Amino acid sequence: METLWFVIIAVLWLGYLFLEGFDFGVGMLLPVLGRSNEERRVMINTIGPVWDGNEVWLIVAIGATFAAFPGWYAALLSAAYLPLTLFLIALIGRGVAFDYRGKVDNPRWRKAWDHTIVIGSWVATLCVGLLISTTVLGLPIDANGDRVGSPFAAIRLETVVGALAFAGYALVHGAVFTALKTEGEIRERARRVALLMAPVVLLPLVALLAIVAGLWAAVVVVVLGLAMWRLAADRDGQSFALMGLAIAATVVVLFGSLYPNVLPSTLNDAWSLTVANTASSPYTLQVITWVAGFGTPAVLVYQGWTYWVFRKRIGVQHIPAAH
Amino acid sequence: MDVLELARWQFGITTVYHFLMVPLTIGLSILVAGMQTAWVRTGNERYYKMTKFWGKLLLINFAMGVVTGIVQEFQFGMAWSAYSRFVGDVFGAPLAMEGIVAFFVESTFLGLWIFGWDRLPKKIHLACAWAFSLATVASAYFILAANSWMQHPVGIEMHDGRPRLTSIWAVLTNNTVLAAFPHTIAGAFAVVGAFLVGIAAWHLWRRSEEERVWRSSLKLGTWVGVVAFAALSISGDLQGKLMFEQQPMKMAAAEALCHTEQPASFSVFAVGDVTRPDCENVKSITVPALLSFLAHNDFSSEVKGIQDLVPMYQEKYGEFYPVDERLGELSGKPIDYVPALPVTYWGFRLMIGFGGISAGLGVFMLWLTRKNRTPTGWWFPALGLAGIATPFLANSFGWIFTEMGRQPFVVVPNPTGVDGVWMFTAQAVSQVSPAEILTSLIALTTVYTVLAVVEFYLIRKYVRGGIPGVLPQKTDDGALAFAY
Numbered sequence: 151m152e153t154l155w156f157v158i159i160a161v162l163w164l165g166y167l168f169l170e171g172f173d174f175g176v177g178m179l180l181p182v183l184g185r186s187n188e189e190r191r192v193m194i195n196t197i198g199p200v201w202d203g204n205e206v207w208l209i210v211a212i213g214a215t216f217a218a219f220p221g222w223y224a225a226l227l228s229a230a231y232l233p234l235t236l237f238l239i240a241l242i243g244r245g246v247a248f249d250y251r252g253k254v255d256n257p258r259w260r261k262a263w264d265h266t267i268v269i270g271s272w273v274a275t276l277c278v279g280l281l282i283s284t285t286v287l288g289l290p291i292d293a294n295g296d297r298v299g300s301p302f303a304a305i306r307l308e309t310v311v312g313a314l315a316f317a318g319y320a321l322v323h324g325a326v327f328t329a330l331k332t333e334g335e336i337r338e339r340a341r342r343v344a345l346l347m348a349p350v351v352l353l354p355l356v357a358l359l360a361i362v363a364g365l366w367a368a369v370v371v372v373v374l375g376l377a378m379w380r381l382a383a384d385r386d387g388q389s390f391a392l393m394g395l396a397i398a399a400t401v402v403v404l405f406g407s408l409y410p411n412v413l414p415s416t417l418n419d420a421w422s423l424t425v426a427n428t429a430s431s432p433y434t435l436q437v438i439t440w441v442a443g444f445g446t447p448a449v450l451v452y453q454g455w456t457y458w459v460f461r462k463r464i465g466v467q468h469i470p471a472a473h
Numbered sequence: 474m475d476v477l478e479l480a481r482w483q484f485g486i487t488t489v490y491h492f493l494m495v496p497l498t499i500g501l502s503i504l505v506a507g508m509q510t511a512w513v514r515t516g517n518e519r520y521y522k523m524t525k526f527w528g529k530l531l532l533i534n535f536a537m538g539v540v541t542g543i544v545q546e547f548q549f550g551m552a553w554s555a556y557s558r559f560v561g562d563v564f565g566a567p568l569a570m571e572g573i574v575a576f577f578v579e580s581t582f583l584g585l586w587i588f589g590w591d592r593l594p595k596k597i598h599l600a601c602a603w604a605f606s607l608a609t610v611a612s613a614y615f616i617l618a619a620n621s622w623m624q625h626p627v628g629i630e631m632h633d634g635r636p637r638l639t640s641i642w643a644v645l646t647n648n649t650v651l652a653a654f655p656h657t658i659a660g661a662f663a664v665v666g667a668f669l670v671g672i673a674a675w676h677l678w679r680r681s682e683e684e685r686v687w688r689s690s691l692k693l694g695t696w697v698g699v700v701a702f703a704a705l706s707i708s709g710d711l712q713g714k715l716m717f718e719q720q721p722m723k724m725a726a727a728e729a730l731c732h733t734e735q736p737a738s739f740s741v742f743a744v745g746d747v748t749r750p751d752c753e754n755v756k757s758i759t760v761p762a763l764l765s766f767l768a769h770n771d772f773s774s775e776v777k778g779i780q781d782l783v784p785m786y787q788e789k790y791g792e793f794y795p796v797d798e799r800l801g802e803l804s805g806k807p808i809d810y811v812p813a814l815p816v817t818y819w820g821f822r823l824m825i826g827f828g829g830i831s832a833g834l835g836v837f838m839l840w841l842t843r844k845n846r847t848p849t850g851w852w853f854p855a856l857g858l859a860g861i862a863t864p865f866l867a868n869s870f871g872w873i874f875t876e877m878g879r880q881p882f883v884v885v886p887n888p889t890g891v892d893g894v895w896m897f898t899a900q901a902v903s904q905v906s907p908a909e910i911l912t913s914l915i916a917l918t919t920v921y922t923v924l925a926v927v928e929f930y931l932i933r934k935y936v937r938g939g940i941p942g943v944l945p946q947k948t949d950d951g952a953l954a955f956a957y
Contacts (some may be wrong), residue, residue: 199585203577223557226551239916242543
C-alpha cells in the first residue's frame with residue numbers, strides 16, 4: 151500500500167511536470183517566441199484554458215503527500231522553507247498575470263504582466279526542479295525529520311543542477327508545444343528555437359540523471375534525441391509525445407532511485423525518511439486509494455476532453471486588433 | 474518575535490485574506506450559473522447580460538482565490554510541520570480529497586467556461602458553469618471538515634502518541650462540520666447579496682444603460698442576502714450550542730463571562746477592560762437569561778464562567794507545558810487557557826453586528842427601490858457600496874473569533890471523544906528560524922497588498938464599464954479570441 155502511494159505520487163509529479171512543464175515553457179519563452187503583442191497573445195491563448203488545471207496536479211501531488219506520507223510532507227516543506235516561499239510568490243504572480251493581462255487595454259499594463267509571466271515562469275520552474283532534486287538527493291535532517299543547519303541547505307551544486315535541469319526541459323517542451331499549437335511564423339520560430347537550444351539547455355537534465363542514476367541517463371538522452379529528430383522532420387505531435395516520454399523516463403529514474411527512501415538524510419542513513427517510516431495508517435491509505443481510484447480516471451477524461459475542445463491551432467489572425 | 478508568534482500572524486493574515494476572495498467566489502459562481510440557466514431556458518437577453526457582467530467580476534476575483542489558496546496547501550508543512558506530522562493521518566485525507574474531487578473540476582471547467590462561449594453547445598457550456606460552481610461548494614465542505622476536526626476531533630484512536638483515523642465517515646459527518654458548512658455557505662451568499670445590491674444600486678442611481686438588468690440584480694441580491702441572513706442565524710445558533718458543549722472555554726470567552734451564571738445573561742455591549750478575566754471595571758449591557766437559552770434552549774440553565782473553567786482545564790489537560798526545548802520560551806511554563814478576551818468578545822459581537830447591518834441594509838435598499846423608484850441623493854449609492862463591506866467584515870470577524878477562541882489549542886480536546894487527543898499551538902510550529910518566517914511574512918503581505926490594490930482597481934473598472942464593457946467582440950472564424 152505504501153509503495154502504491156509512492157508510485158501514485160510519482161505519477162502525480164509526472165503529470166505535473168509534463169503538463170505545467172509546457173505552460174511554464176510558454177511563459178519563459180514569451181519574449182523570445184512572441185515578438186509582437188499579437189504573437190504573445192497567441193502564445194498565452196495556447197495555454198489559457200488549461201494552465202490552471204495543469205497546476206492542480208501540483209496541488210494534488212502535495213495534498214496526496216500530506217495524506218499518504220505526512221512525515222515526508224512536513225520535513226520537505228519546512229526544510230525548503232525559503233525556496234518554497236519564492237515558488238509560491240512566483241506561482242501567485244504568473245497565475246494572476248494570465249488572468250489580468252488582457253483586462254485593461256493599455257500597452258504598459260500588458261507589458262507589466264508580460265514581465266510577471268516571464269519572471270514567474272522562470273522562478274517557478276527553477277524552484278520545482280530544486281524541490282524535486284532536493285527530495286531525491288536528500289537534506290541534512292535529524293532523527294526527528296527536522297532540518298539541521300542553514301535555511302539554504304536545499305541549495306547545493308547538485309540541486310542547482312536539478313533546478314536548471316527542469317528549467318531546460320520546460321524551455322524545449324514549451325517550444326515544442328508552441329509549435330504544435332500555433333501556425334504561421336510563430337510556429338516556425340518555435341521549431342527553430344527548440345532545435346537550436348536543445349543540445350545546450352537539456353545538458354543539466356542529463357547531468358542530474360547521471361548524478362542520480364549513472365548510465366540510466368542514456369535512456370532519456372535517446373528519447374530526447376528522438377523528440378528533436380521528429381521535430382526537425384516537421385512532426386510536432388510525435389515530438390511532443392516523445393517529450394512526454396522523456397519526462398516520464400526522468401521521473402521513473404529519479405523516483406526509482408529514491409525508493410524506498412522519500413527524503414534521504416545527508417547526515418545519517420538511519421535518519422532518512424522512507425515510505426515505511428512516514429506512511430499514514432493502512433486505513434487512511436485505503437480511504438484515499440478509493441478516492442483516487444474513482445477520481446483520477448474522471449480527471450483524465452475531462453481534462454483530455456478540454457484539450458480536445460481546444461485542439462485547433464491558433465495564429466495571429468485570430469486575435470482581435472485591440473488586444 | 475519568536476517563530477510561534479510570527480507563524481501565527483502569517484497564518485492569520487494569509488487565511489483571512491484568502492477568505493475575502495473565497496465567499497465571493499462561491500456565492501457569485503452559483504448565482505452566475507443560475508443567471509446563465511435563466512438565459513438558456515428563457516432566451517431573455519437580460520439574463521445573458523447579467524451572466525456576462527457578474528461573470529466578469531467573478532473571474533477577476535476567482536484568480537485571486539486560486540493563487541492565495543495554493544499558499545494554504547503549502548503552509549501547513551512549511552510553518553506547521555510538527556502539526557502536520559501529528560495530525561497527518563487524519564487531516565491530510567480531506568485535503569487530498571479536496572484536490573482530487575473539487576480542485577480539478579473547478580479549474581478545468583472554469584477554463585472551459587471562459588474559453589468555451591463560442592465553441593461549446595449552449596447546454597454543455599452551462600453544465601460547465603454548474604460544474605465549477607458546485608465544485609467550489611464541495612471544496613468548502615472538505616476544508617471545513619478538516620477545520621472542524623481541529624475544533625472537535627472525531628473518528629480516531631490514539632496509536633504511538635498520534636491520532637489515527639478509524640472512520641473517514643465520522644470525520645466527514647462530524648456534527649461540527651454539519652453546522653459550520655451551512656453557516657459558511659450562508660456567509661458566502663450574504664457577501665454576494667451585498668455585492669449585487671451595492672453595485673446595482675450605483676448603476677440605477679447613475680441611470681446607466683440596461684436599467685432592467687440592474688433592477689433584477691438588486692432584487693436578486695436583496696433576497697439572497699435576506700435568506701442568507703436567516704440561514705446564518707439558524708446555523709449560527711446550532712454552532713453556538715455545539716460550542717458550549719465542545720469548547721466551553723471558547724463560548725465563555727465569546728461572552729467574556731467570568732463567573733458561572735444561572736441563568737446566564739447575554740452581553741450586548743461592554744464598556745471597560747474586558748481583557749481582565751476577573752471582570753472588574755466592566756459595565757455590560759445585558760439581556761437576562763438569553764445566554765442560557767442560546768446555550769441550552771432553556772432560559773434557566775447554567776453557563777460556566779472562565780474562572781470556573783480554568784481549574785477544570787488545568788486538571789484535565791495539565792497546568793504546565795512539558796519541558797521541551799522545541800517549545801522555546803514556553804517550555805515548562807504554566808499554560809494560559811484563556812483566549813485573548815478582547816478579540817473573542819468583540820470578534821463575536823462584530824460578526825453578529827455586521828451580519829445584521831448587512832441584511833437590514835439590503836431590505837432597506839429594496840424598499841427604497843420599490844415600484845421602480847430610484848432615490849436621487851448621493852447617499853443612496855454610497856449606502857449600497859459601503860454595505861458591500863459589511864458581510865466581508867462579518868465573515869472575517871467570525872473566523873478570527875472561532876480560531877482565536879480555540880487557543881491555546883490547535884487541536885482542541887473533545888470532551889466526549891477519544892482521551893488524550895489534543896495539541897497546543899505552541900507544539901505545532903516548524904523548527905525553522907524566525908528570520909525565515911519573517912521573510913515570507915513580509916514578502917507575502919507585500920504581494921497580497923499589491924494584488925488587493927490591483928483587484929480593487931479592476932473590479933472598479935469593470936463595474937464602471939457596465940454592460941457594454943463586458944459584451945464580447947466577435948472574431949471572423951470563431952477561433953479562440955480574446956478571452957481573458
